Structures are given as C-alpha cells and as structure tokens.
Amino acid sequence: MCGIVGIISEDSEQAKEFACRRMIESLLHRGPDGHSVAVKDSVGLAHARLAIVDLSVHANQPMRSHATGALIVFNGEIYNHKEIRNELLGNGVAFRTSSDTEVLLSAYDYWGEQFIEKLNGIFAFAIYDVRRHCVLLARDRLGVKPLYWVREAGRVIFGSEIKALAASGFVQLYVDKNAFSEYLAFQNNFQERTLFNKVELFPAGSIARIEASALTVSMRKFWQASILPSKSSAQDIKTSLHIALRSAVSSQTQADVPINSFLSGGIDSCAIATIASDNFDRIKTFTCGFMLEGVTANEQLFDERRNAESVAAQIGSEHYETVLGEHDFLADMHEWAWHAEEPRVGSSFPNFCVSRLAAKFTKVCLSGTGGDELFAGYPWRYQPAVSSSTWDDFVTSYYGYWNRMVSVNDLRALVGSTENSQYQPQAVFRELMDSARTRVEGSGNQFLDASLIFELETFLHGLLISEDKASMAHGLEVRVPLLDNSIIDLAFTIPAEMKVSMEANVSPGTYGSAGVSAMPHYATGKKILREVLSPYVPEAISGGRKQGFSPPFETWFRRDLSSWIEGDVLGSNSPLRDYLDIDVAFRIWREHLSGEKNHRLFVWGLIALHLSIASFMRRANA
Template sequence: MCGITGIYAFNMIGRVSMIHLAKATQVLDHRGPDFQNTVHDEAVGLGHRRLSIIDTTPDANQPMTDPSGRYTLIFNGEIFNFSQLRQELEARGITFRSLSDTEVLLHLLILEGSEALNKLNGFFAFALYDRRQKSIFMARDRMGIKPLYYFSDNDRFLFASEMKSILAYGIEKQLDFEALHTYLQLNYIPAPRTIMKGVKKMLPGESIYIDANIFEKKIWYTPPRYNEKPASEGYEDQQKQLATLLEDAVLKRLVSDVPLGSFLSGGIDSSVIATFAARHKPGLHTFSIGYRDEPFFDETNYAQLVAKKIGSQHHVFSLTNSDLYRHVHEILDGIDEPFADSSAIAVNILSRETRKHATVALSGDGADELFGGYNKHAAFQRIIEGGGAVRAAAALEPLWHILPKSRNNKLTNLFRQLDRLGEGMKLSPKDRYWRWAGYARESEAFALLSANSKEKFDADNYNKLRSALLENIPGHNATLNDFLYADLRLVLPDDMLTKVDRMSMAHALEVRVPFLDHRVVEFANSLPVSSKINGGIRKRIVQDTFREILPEELYNRPKKGFEVPLLKWLRTDMRSIIEDDLLADSWLREQGIFNPEKVHKLRKKLYSSDPGDTHARIWGLVVFQWWYKRYFI
C-alpha cells in the first residue's frame, strides 16, 4: 500500500513540470512513510511513497526496474495471489531478487501485457513505463478500491493517487460546476469527474495506455450482472458456496510481514470477517470505537460479544463528543477534494487508533452493496412487491412532510424514512435511485448556487453525467439486482471505498476488504433477489450462512451504520464557525459561489425541530468551504 505519482511530458514545455516531481511525491508521504524515491528521464518521471507490507527489505522498494533496465513499475496495492503467480513465473524461467508482490506484478506485466490483469486477485493502481517504447500503461483494480487521478493538456499527462499530488505540479485550478452540483446532492463526486476541471478519476476496472502518439482508455473489467435465469443451485448450496469463497478471500488477505488485525464494529459483516480471520490467525487483534456520550450510536457491546466468542485480543476506543470534535479539523485539512460522508470522521479515528497496534486491518465493507443491506434496498423491494403497508405510506405522504424528521432518534428517523419512501414511490426507477442516493433534490442543490455559478453550469453536460451514472438502471421494470448493481458501480467506489482509502491512508494503515474479492462479487451478482432480501430480511444469505458462528444477539436489531452525532455538533460546537466564518452571509457574497439567502434558509432549518437531512447538507457545505479556503485563498 503506497502512494504513486508521475508525469509524461509531450514537449519541452511539459518537461518543465518535471521540477515538481519530488514535491508531488512528498505530499503523498502519509500514504507511504517508509521510503520515497523518484526516477526520470527526458520524457517521463515516476514517484513512489512506500508503506512496507510484504517484503519490508530495501529489495522491494519502488520505483522498481527489471534487470534489463527497460521497464519500471510504480504500484499501490496488494496482489493476494502473488505466491501462486510467482511459482508460475519461476517455471517460465524468471529469477526474482525480492520476495515482494511488486516484482511479481512487474514480470507478469512484461510477459503478458494487459492480459496479466485478468490473473490478479487484489486491489491496485499502478503505472508501468517502457523506456524503449516511451509508453506508460496504467490500470485500476476491478472494484475501484485503490484510487488514481489524472490530468492531461497539450504539454503533459499527470497522474497520482490523490488530487493534491496533481495540484503540486502547478496546474491551473478551475471549479467544475457540474461536479459541484452533483456534490451538493450526493456529498461526494462520482468518477470520472472531480471538483477540478481537467482532473479526472480513473474508473474501476479501467486502463490507460499512453505514448507520444496514442492516448487510449479501456474498461478491462466489468462485473457480470444477474441474468434473470433461475438459480442453478438451491439456497443451501448457495450458502455453502458463499462460506467457502469468503473464507478463502479472508485467508488470502492474511498474508503480511507486518502486524495485521481486523475492524470489528459489532455488525454482521465485520463480525464474519473477524471470525474467519481468527480461525487462521491465533491471537488476532480486533478494533472498534464507541460513543460514550451517544448510546444511540454505540455498538461496542455487540463487538465485545463477537470478540469473546472468537477469542480475539479486542481494543475498544471509547470516545466522547469532544474527542470526536477534536479530529474534525484534522480530517478537513486532509481532504484534497470535497467529500462529506460524515462517517469518515469515525473511520479516521478508528484508523488512527488501530495504526498504533497494526499496519494492516481487514474490514467488512462491501457486503451491504452486494447483498442488499441498506434501508433503501428494502424500501425499493417493498415498492416492487407492493402491498397495503406501501400504499398506506404513499397515501400518508402529506403527513410525513409535516412531522419532525431527524436521524437522531428512532421515531423521527422513522418519519424521515417514510417520507422518502412516499416520495420515491412517485418516481421512475432511475429518478428514485438518484433521489435515494443523495440528500438533496436536483432543484434544491441548484438553488444553492449563485447566479454567477448558474451561468457557468452546463445543463447538457450535467445531464450526460447523470445519465451515465444511471445507465445500469432500466427505465421500467427495474429489479433490486439492478439497484444493487448501480450501487456497486457508483456508491461503493465513489463513497464507501473512497472514505476508507482516504481515512486509513491518512494514517498509513492498509485496509483489506474480503467481501470485494472479485470471486465473491461475481457470486453475489449471480444470486436472485430472494437470496438477498426476502420477507423483509436484508442480506438474507449473509445472515443465514453465518448464523451458527455468530452471537445470536447480533440478529434482529436495527442497522445503525457507522454514524457520528453530526447534528449535535453543527448545532453546538461548530455553530460559530458555520455562522461567523464558512457560511457567513458576508463571506458567501464575497466568494460568489453560493446564494446567501438559500444557504441562510438552510441554516435556519438546521436549528429547527424538523431538520431532516439538513445536517448532512450543511456538512457538505462546510467541507466544501473549508477545502475552498485551503486551495483557492
């Protein structure tokens, strides 16, 4: 797990940017504190920051060049089947100088080119430079676990693990107002766009080839979709297959030359991963955080039950609201592109504390998106199935509008969910998905923009972006599997995995996600809806498959998610910075991006008895404003 950056200069003007290579590499130091190096010739420069995980000796340092001197690789990630691939390469006459997966990847790419990608089990973003051909080949892993940004103009092509590294080359900074409009709805920016014009994110499963004459992008992997044919095996056989695949995925991810542990939130997903890990790694350390002041959000008692059952050495980081708030500024300072999933605060603190004991952690991320674990998934299925309860929710929609709605207690959260259900029933599958993916309607987000920003907004460009993001959902007769597939392509890489990568790598912690082993993903996508949500049971196959190995107390309780008491903070600790600084009317008028009157109205709703999801929208504005002052002022 590392940080990578590089430059391909098309001409003499582009070569001038080579002077920024060391700085662009240095800003990624948090991703790789163990070693830094750069290499360059007249056209290409490559930089690498290393977090040593497999083969911690200098033999595995990067950039790594083959014995011929022709090929150089920089690589961020892990190849979990590298031992098997190494044996195959040795049988073909390859001699290795290190014990690293990096060298295995280097030789495999040299021998097989882009076809090598299909043999990899792991997560990665890499760039291979061919000095003879003066070409670079880059690729991102199947699910988008590891990030890769790029920028191109007439003079140079730049790429990096984070956008701050690309900015270090001195590119012109211009806001992308279509991306901003999307951000104001979702609280994150989906690939391939970023908040900066000209800077793009590689898509999951995408590769890029570039030389003096060619710039070619390809999608080398697309997850298969459910084909609507009856399952070839019964439900019990499906459970056996899931257990076998997932345990093997966990086993593959236990390979490490540094301390390894497992996140344990108290939910079923992380509990399953920790249980399998403990089977194969005696003395496993597990980690969870709790909220001492917020029992509604605290699940550490469930995590303790699992830890006791599997015999792990469990660490609970019990935090107060003031503990959490102290880290908000640290997180805001570390964000190089607006990203406002507030659960990132908890992931950041969990990662920081875990890093004191381990360099690698397993997590249960991905199961909700694959198997239908969210409220929106159950709601979507209820709408498809119909019934009296759904019709009643729709008929009472005017009532839900006027009742107080908030995530902070069971009753007001129920009103919030019923309001969204009633609204969603009136929409097409595409529009329903888009509405439930975000916190604000398109019209609400657009209203927040100033007149000047609206002039810079290209509606046709935005509509093309939105259509591309929703292409996986049919206009009519959409099923839950279509909904889940859209989450796999949008929410998972651009929200959930972005959150985990940014917050864990801020503390040089590698997080591995067994549920996103591509074999598990492909199996999940082969299952009918009935194996995922049935009779109101979400993630049915996950719950049923592992019921016997988990404490009974984990079942039949509401899903909490990895939330933080954001509404309380915004109303108390952060009120001054909101009203007197970041969202002050005077600053908004000076800045010229947002409509002060609309923002003021949103602030007023935040302090009302009916905040709804306003706290998430305000948090999105706070994150953007903090970022803007850091990078534009």
C-alpha cells in the same frame, strides 16, 4: 500500500525529477518506510513505500525489470501473487525478490497487457515500457485504490492523491462548479468527476496505454459489473459463498507484518474479525464510538461499542476503542480535510480517527466494507424496484432516494441563481441507471439488480475513496475481504430474492435527508450473507438492524458546532458564497438548528465543501 506519482512530458529530466520529488514528498504519510524517484526519457515516476510484503530494500520502488528495463510504481496488494509467481516460474521466469511488485512487473513482461485479467487484488499502478516507449496506468475492479490524473498542456500528471498533482507545480486547483452542484444533489461525485476542475479519477476497472511521445491515450475496461443469476440451489450458493469467504480472508491475511481488524459492531466486520482470528494467536481489534450525552434516541443507536466488545471477548482479541465528541471534530477538522481532499458520501471523520488509533499498533487492518452493496444491505432504498411498473417510473422514484442532501426545489434554489444552473442531476442519474440496465439482462428483477450496480459504482466507490484517504493518512493499509474477486463474481450470480426481502412499512427516506428524522428499521437485507456469517457472530448481531457508521451530527450541529457553522461555514467570508445562494443555505440551516427538520446530511455537506475549499484547496495551491 503506498503512494505513487508520475509525469509524462517533454520537460527536462531535471524538471521532471524536481516535480516528482515534490509530488512524492506530499504523500509521505502513505509511505513512511522510504521513497525514491526515477526519470527516464520523457517519463518520471516516484514512490513512497509502506512495506508490507518483502520488507527488504530489494523490493523498493520504482522497480526496474531485470529482463526488459521496464519501470513500475505500484500501490496496493495482489492477493494471488504467489500463484502467478509459480506460473511464471514454470515458464522459466526468474525472481530476485518475494514481493508482489516484481510479480506484476514480470507478468507484464511475459504476457503483456492481458496480464491484468489475472490479478486478484486492490491496486493502482504505472508501468513504463521503455522498449515501446509507452506508459500503462491501471486501477482495480471497484476502485479500492485511488488514482487521479490531469491531462493538459503537453503533460500527463498522475498520483494517488490530488495534493500530489498540485505539488507538481503544473496544476492549480479550482472548484468545478458542476461537481459542486452534483455533490449537493447526491452527496457524491459520479464517474470520473472530482470537485476540482480538470482533475479526474482514473476509471475503476480500467487500463490505459499512453504513448509517451504523442501523449495519446487508449483506454479499455478490463472488468465491469454485470448480473447473470445462477440456477444453483440456495444451499449450494451458501456453501460456495462460505468457501469463498474463508478463502478471501485467508489470502488477505498473508503479509510479512501482523494483520489486525476493525470491529464496527456490524455483522460484516465482526464475522471477518472472527474468521481472521482463526489464523493468528491473537489479533488486535479497533472500534470507534461516540459521546452520547444529550443526543437523540435515534443517535443512541450509532454507538456500536457494546456489540464490538462482545465479539472481541468472544474471539479473545486485544481490543482498543476511541470515543469521539464534537470537540474532537473542531480540533482535527483541518487535518482531516487535508487528507480527505474532497467530500464524498458519508462522513469519513470517524474512519480517520479510528485509523489513527489503529496505526499506533499495526500497519494493516481488515474491513467489512462492501457487503451491503454486493448483497443488498439497504432495503429501504429498493422499494421503487418492487413498486414501479415501468423503467421510467422506477428511475424517477429511485432518483428520490439518491437526491440525498436537499429536496429538488431547494437544490434548484441553492444553485439556480449561479453559473451552476447548467448541471442537470436527473439527466446524469438517468444516464448511469440506463447503463446499469444494459448489464442485468439475465436478471429476474432488473430494477433491483440495476440499483445494486448503480450503488456499487457510485456509493461504494465514494466510500472506498474515503476509507483509503482516512486510513492512509496514518500509513495504515485497509484490506476488504468482501470485495475479493471470488466473492464479487459469486455475488453477481445470486438472484435478488436470495439477497433481500422487502417489508410492507417503508421508511420515508434516508435518515437526515430532506428532513427525515426516523432511522430505517430494516434487518431484511443481505439475507444469504447473514445466513453465511451468522455462525461467527452473536445472534443479536446476525439478526440486528442495518445502520450506517456516522457520528451523532444531528445533535452536534445544534450544540458546540453551531457557532462555527454560522460564523465560518456560512459567514460573510465563506467561500461557499461564490457557489450557492447563502440565504437559501441559511434558511435550511435554521430549520435544522431549531429542530423543525433534520438536515444533518445537508449541514455536513456544507461543512465538507467549506473545508475542502477553504482549508485543503487553499493549502494545496499555496
């Protein structure tokens, strides 16, 4: 894992080198083991290295091909790099390092752009082909590794984080008012949109060819999720899934540094840590808990330290915990905001803190992220898929589950009197759902499978970006075995009824959205995955309820954080006043403060937006 940046322009080589150096210096937290810049022709590239595979200086980047002179900067891990290396060796290709970076570069030299189809890993990279005078940009299937870019004024500028683009000296950050409204609607931004005007996410599962002189861009998807259910028996599928799971953990625990694991207390991370422990004498595990004095009964369930401790004892791991209170957020919120950059789904603050703990002991942690989205872990969201008779009814009903922050009427009141009113959340949602529908033609439950594709491409994408920022803030690489190519491919062949069964009692919505105060009680999602993972964890975990990883914000906001929220987030000098009706925001806030309703998601959204604008953007533009 590393940080990468680049610029393609007709600026002088000196100007490009200066810009690249400023950009990469803003990302040294991602790569504390060394950084370097290379400029050739109209292309400048730079890299900050976190050394994981081949720790020698010969594996430093930017790396130059000894065969063609091509240059590469690469962030990520290629888990099948040894297999690709052996195939290239069989075709007479020579290597100077044992790094996966050189494998990427040599694979491009040998196969051209089609080499992307061979990769199993998490990555964002840029290759400058000096012979063809073009730059290739690519990002892994699901977007585990972020890559941002700006295209304007005769330049293409890209980097692992938004702050690097601002550091170039060519990009000034402004709030995109449509993105602001979209976040208030969905607690997320979809597709390539970011909170900042003209800054885009490079699309996941895509590769682009940029002609370095004309700056023309041709892009294609090399992978996109689609459902094609298998006719295999449930037992055969479980056997295949078990083999794929153990293989994925095995391949993702290969490195030249120790591999350790997060341990949240949920079934996914607990099983992965258990399987990983088979490969090492003793692994280290890391858990985040919360101070629970005076919190609600629902929030008591957020702390999973007891489950984590039981698994740590079972596998004999060297176990570490961090415990957070509201004072920790007040102390660290500006540092968190600098690394988070823009708000995405959920709260990545606990991830940021547990990553800081883990980084004191290790460079690499395994995570259980992805199991819920691939295997239908949120049954309360899928009720519209079994209760709707038409596609239009389903999309309308399902939209209600993703209008997470505030009600439709409150959203209209919040932004309706501003320039944001041009944003149409229902239309955006419908477009994404219609796209998902075209890729579930073979499904026995098209509504449910379309919702899983939507969640994979929106909700999971947001989680992955947040997890990357939270961990790489401390120079910590996070690997996600449940998102290995083999498991992704298998998951999309598993019929929906093997993944989830619906309960008769339906939760009224996501906890904390539109005033909902009850935690969902479902334990019926991820059926087949639970069965495969159950031998690795205690029964209390394998049959336990599904819940998210969140601080007890409902209570925290009403206590120590309340005066700061009123004085800063909603105060007279708050930048939020430029983008929403502050009186409406105050009315919703007071409903939460009084205990009349639970608006924790909305209040968190205001805090995240405030910090992104008042803290991150102000500092990045300085």
